[in-house]
Amino acid sequence: MNVLLLLASLIHFSTLFYGHCITNNIQLGSETMLSVPAGLYITGVVERAFVLETSQSVPNFRAGLIFEATEDKYVCSLEVFLGNFKVWSSSHSSRFFTSQKCVLSLTRDGDLQLTGHNGVIGWRTATHGQGIERLQLSNTGNLVLVDKFDMIKWQSFHFPTNVMLWGQTLDVGTKLTSLPTNSNSFYSFEIHREKLALYLNSENFKYSYWEFIPTKSQKISFIRLASDGLQLINDDNHKIAQIPSKRLQLLRFLAVENTTGNLGLYYYSTTTTKFETSFQALRNKCDQPNICKDNDICALSKECSSLEIEGFSSNFCGGRRVDMREIRGATSILKDENKKMVNMTRETCAGSCMDDCTCVGALFTSGNSECYLYGEVRGVKEVDDHDEEVSFMVKVLKKGSGLKRWALILIVVSDGLVLFVCLGGLSFYMLRRRR
Numbered sequence: 001m002n003v004l005l006l007l008a009s010l011i012h013f014s015t016l017f018y019g020h021c022i023t024n025n026i027q028l029g030s031e032t033m034l035s036v037p038a039g040l041y042i043t044g045v046v047e048r049a050f051v052l053e054t055s056q057s058v059p060n061f062r063a064g065l066i067f068e069a070t071e072d073k074y075v076c077s078l079e080v081f082l083g084n085f086k087v088w089s090s091s092h093s094s095r096f097f098t099s100q101k102c103v104l105s106l107t108r109d110g111d112l113q114l115t116g117h118n119g120v121i122g123w124r125t126a127t128h129g130q131g132i133e134r135l136q137l138s139n140t141g142n143l144v145l146v147d148k149f150d151m152i153k154w155q156s157f158h159f160p161t162n163v164m165l166w167g168q169t170l171d172v173g174t175k176l177t178s179l180p181t182n183s184n185s186f187y188s189f190e191i192h193r194e195k196l197a198l199y200l201n202s203e204n205f206k207y208s209y210w211e212f213i214p215t216k217s218q219k220i221s222f223i224r225l226a227s228d229g230l231q232l233i234n235d236d237n238h239k240i241a242q243i244p245s246k247r248l249q250l251l252r253f254l255a256v257e258n259t260t261g262n263l264g265l266y267y268y269s270t271t272t273t274k275f276e277t278s279f280q281a282l283r284n285k286c287d288q289p290n291i292c293k294d295n296d297i298c299a300l301s302k303e304c305s306s307l308e309i310e311g312f313s314s315n316f317c318g319g320r321r322v323d324m325r326e327i328r329g330a331t332s333i334l335k336d337e338n339k340k341m342v343n344m345t346r347e348t349c350a351g352s353c354m355d356d357c358t359c360v361g362a363l364f365t366s367g368n369s370e371c372y373l374y375g376e377v378r379g380v381k382e383v384d385d386h387d388e389e390v391s392f393m394v395k396v397l398k399k400g401s402g403l404k405r406w407a408l409i410l411i412v413v414s415d416g417l418v419l420f421v422c423l424g425g426l427s428f429y430m431l432r433r434r435r
Helices: 001-017 346-355 401-434
Strands: 025-027 031-037 048-055 061-070 075-084 083-091 102-107 112-115 119-126 132-138 144-145 152-155 163-165 167-170 175-180 187-193 197-203 206-214 223-224 229-234 241-242 252-258 265-269 274-280 296-299 304-306 322-327 328-332 361-365 369-374 380-382 390-399
Touching: 001 031, 025 048, 031 048, 031 061, 048 132, 061 102, 061 132, 061 265, 075 112, 075 119, 102 132, 167 187, 175 252, 197 229, 223 252, 223 265, 322 346, 328 361, 328 390, 346 361, 346 390
Parallel strands: 296 380
Antiparallel strands: 025 132, 031 102, 048 061, 061 075, 075 083, 102 112, 112 119, 132 144, 144 152, 163 252, 167 223, 175 187, 187 197, 197 206, 223 229, 229 241, 252 265, 265 274, 296 304, 322 390, 328 380, 361 369, 361 390
């Protein structure tokens, strides 16, 4: 009964709030609060209080205060939506867990804050004392704090999440990050001087799984999402390359998908009234970095299966005798530039992995004589049988290596005992003869 009463009160609050008029700016001293269930956790509950909205036709931008149930706690955040798609969140990289209440306030001295029970500050812009006049939401989805001269003092575009909006620019060195749930790894889309790249990251590794490199070795200064594609701009402000849209409709945003790590350009379809992709970096299911588990292979049928390699281990250190087992017709979509070696042969590539006890696998490409070493076997996929340019090799324990080692130890110990007994007996015999 208490749960029903609580849900009824939440619905009542939401109905009252959505009936209010929402503007495109908030003045100093404004405050919005959502009541968080006290001492009670409701799985899946999400409450939103939109406080800003642009005047464009649907889908337009809205920004609001959000609390939602996550990991047996309630997360309080400020978020921006394009239609029903979340394009920015204050809790993207660091969550603010709260109880009893979730409050968004623009203080009199110009600091935008999220606070919880007893006024605990969970997130802030730290813009106090900078002459802030108001918070406003632009028609490009940029959440900004401006002074009386309309000079921007803080903006959400400077703190990108996994989304890049139309008209937004990102400089070299910037990255978009996508954080899948229940995983210790994450995806990143990074802008380098010589290329754009997607990476799979964790505490122990960083592997690239997609790249876009401009022709003629031109250097990138920044990128810009235009209506017809993602533009790459050089230091002279000239477009040097573009990832084009495959549709005539205007692009609305770029996003790195949380589940698959795929990079997509999105437009709004008036037919389906949903956002659809006009470009995807990964068109093959087996090119997704986490489609299969560790030590699995993604077959041509797009199904995952275990490699089931006899003698495979996760620890080859300690002087263990090893060998390399080639998996014919297989490659890896993951590459680590720090573990890349050039001008190699298949044999020297295999030997490099065998000599490194932390290496568990190696990829050799005969076309350009490149060798990549891996600290774990993942991202392996099957290729056509006639493709002889690639060779993926897995390190295994040599057959009988453990038996031979223990046999050698037993032989050495037994020989030592026999020698000790013989020498002791001879010494005893000589002493008796002297006496």
